[in-house]
Amino acid sequence: MGGMRPEQVKALMLAPYACQPEASRGRLWPEHLSSFRSPFQRDRDRIIHSSAFRRLKHKTQVFVEHEGDYYRTRLTHTIEVAQVARTIAGVLGLNTDLAEAVALAHDLGHTPFGHTGEDAMERLMAPYGGFDHNAQALRIVTKLERHYADFDGLNLTWETLEGIAKHNGPVTGPNADKKHAHSEEGGPLPYALAEVNAQWNLELDTHASAEAQVAAIADDVAYSHHDLHDGLRSGLFTEDDLMELPVTGPAFEEVDRTYPGLDKMRRRHEALRRVFGRMVEDVIAVAQNRLASAQPKSVDDIRQLGTTVIRFSKPLFQELKAVRSFLFHRMYRAPSVMAVRAEVTRMVDELFPLFLRDATLLPAEWQADVAKAKSEAELARIVADYVAGMTDRFAIQEHARLLGGGAAAMNSQIP
Secondary structure (H helix, E strand, C coil): CCCCCHHHHHHHCCCCCCCCHHHCCCECCCCCCCCCCCHHHHHHHHHHCCHHHHHHHHCECCCCHHHCCCCCEHHHHHHHHHHHHHHHHHHCCCCHHHHHHHHHHCCCCCCCCHHHHHHHHHHHHHHHCCCCHHHHHHHHHHHHCCCCCCCCCCCCEHHHHHHHHHCCCCCCCCCCCCCCCCCCCCCCCCHHHHHHHHHCCCCCCCCCCHHHHHHHHHHHHHHHHHHHHHHHHHCCCCHHHHCCCCCHHHHHHHHHHHCCCCCHHHHHHHHHHHHHHHHHHHHHHHHHHHHHHHCCCCHHHHHCCCCCCCCCCHHHHHHHHHHHHHHHHHHHCCHHHHHHHHHHHHHHHHHHHHHHHCHHHCCHHHHHHHHHCCCHHHHHHHHHHHHHHCCHHHHHHHHHHHHCCHHHHHHHHCC
């Protein structure tokens, strides 16, 4: 294989239904190909070097950023998702670089304070075209990152943009999942998604590539695993509680048989790594069976199947539903977590209208955009970009600075 570039050699080892870098649909703004990186490797690197990616360090999953150094942030979660995605994609002969790029970008659009902040933003933006974190991620990588001389955004490939938009499945049409659908039943497309799709058709009624599907399932694997870790560390539930559940119970029992008398922290780690391993092995086995049955000859065959090829088996999916129900009640809706949720919701509810009423409070570098706003809706979208981009820490500080009392109130809520 002498004379071939590394990515060309790698492409020869990919499955026929994988996304081939040489067959990429390209970028909205044409660029010269790199002599040593594939298009998807460049996408991955641009995402990692983006400002939005760095801000994930101080955005949370469940707990507010300053509640403890051991809880997952959006950044550590994203790194875990990317690791799982590369592993699964590699086993299945998929393009690991594309799977990693989509995984690294999947949470860029999240607001401060996790899903609590997103719920508040969805409600506040309902009159102005809605808010959706996947759509906001597209807005970030196509518009809000402004570092390059030739274009706004990161100028990612079509395949990476498709993956960001559709990794959870089609968002329009008959195959759209109800949870993520945008149709007559699910409502119009969020403006951020509509704008990007109008500029470059992302074929929103089809499934995404297998690589993007891998990124989506890797997200499920990662948060199911680390939320168990974080919930135990926070004291919201115990190992004895997990012994009563499917998936986790058998994992602890196996560890107890193999390592009787193991100390608490090692026992916890050994059990949860078995939970993690079972999820990954299940996804790989199901994907191999579904791919063998469907016999896709190209990535477009994957998109047109009308169903996902990357998913959990039905038995494991049902067992994980029980685990997630437990987490919902004992962790996500725990009284201590709900108290903080109420406080951070109040902060977002007060910051957003404050900036909307007086946009001069936005930083100087945002004023050029403010001056171009031709309607309240356009101004609201600028304010949403700013507030959604805040880290937990910065949102708390800004609320305290502009409205008073926020930081002190938060500190009183920390368990």
